Amino acid sequence: MLDRIRSGKEGRDAVISELYYDQSLINRIHGVLHKYGGKKEDFQDVFNTSLMQFIKSTVRNKELKFTSDIHSYICGIAKYVWLGELKKRGKYLTDNIDDQYDLADDFTPESLLINHSKKEIIANLLKRLGRNCKEVLMYWANGYKMSEIAELMNYKSEGMVRKKKHNCFKELLLMLEQNPDLKMILK
Helix, strand or coil: CHHHHHCCHHHHHHHHHHHHCCHHHHHHHHHHHHHCCCCHHHHHHHHHHHHHHHHHHHHHCCCCCCCCCHHHHHHHHHHHHHHHHHHHHCCCCCCCCCCCCCCCCCCCHHHHHHHHHHHHHHHHHHHHHCHHHHHHHHHHHCCCCHHHHHHHHCCCCHHHHHHHHHHHHHHHHHHHHHCHHHHHHHC
């Protein structure tokens, strides 16, 4: 991906297009914003700025390489873009903030492979649950409030979302109980 960005306008445009529609990246950046008090209307500005900062830093710094996945790097950019905006607005002190999306230097190929395998297992389990269950659980896991999930997914009430989340989570746990090997891998 880095080589394509550095290859010229065509390569950069293709990568930007891929990232712009990457639902996993979109969900993670929504999670970052939500965690730090951002609203839906703040997302597009933070997302666009983060992508452009990522592209600029890749083009400017020919030595730039990643020890973690690119999504984590872009989420780190999004976090600091948002915190910078909050600081400008005088709404947030950035001292004492945990660094959930900071890049770790101690990633090894083995740990990345294990993490990738776990993500694939979880993705397959969620896929078996169905689209609605997957979305409800993903929003819930990213810290969205039940009222927000109800609004995003067009449920009539928070209670309906709570019940859906409970049933989906119960079904997910049942799948894990029926597959003890998967349960052990995910521990």
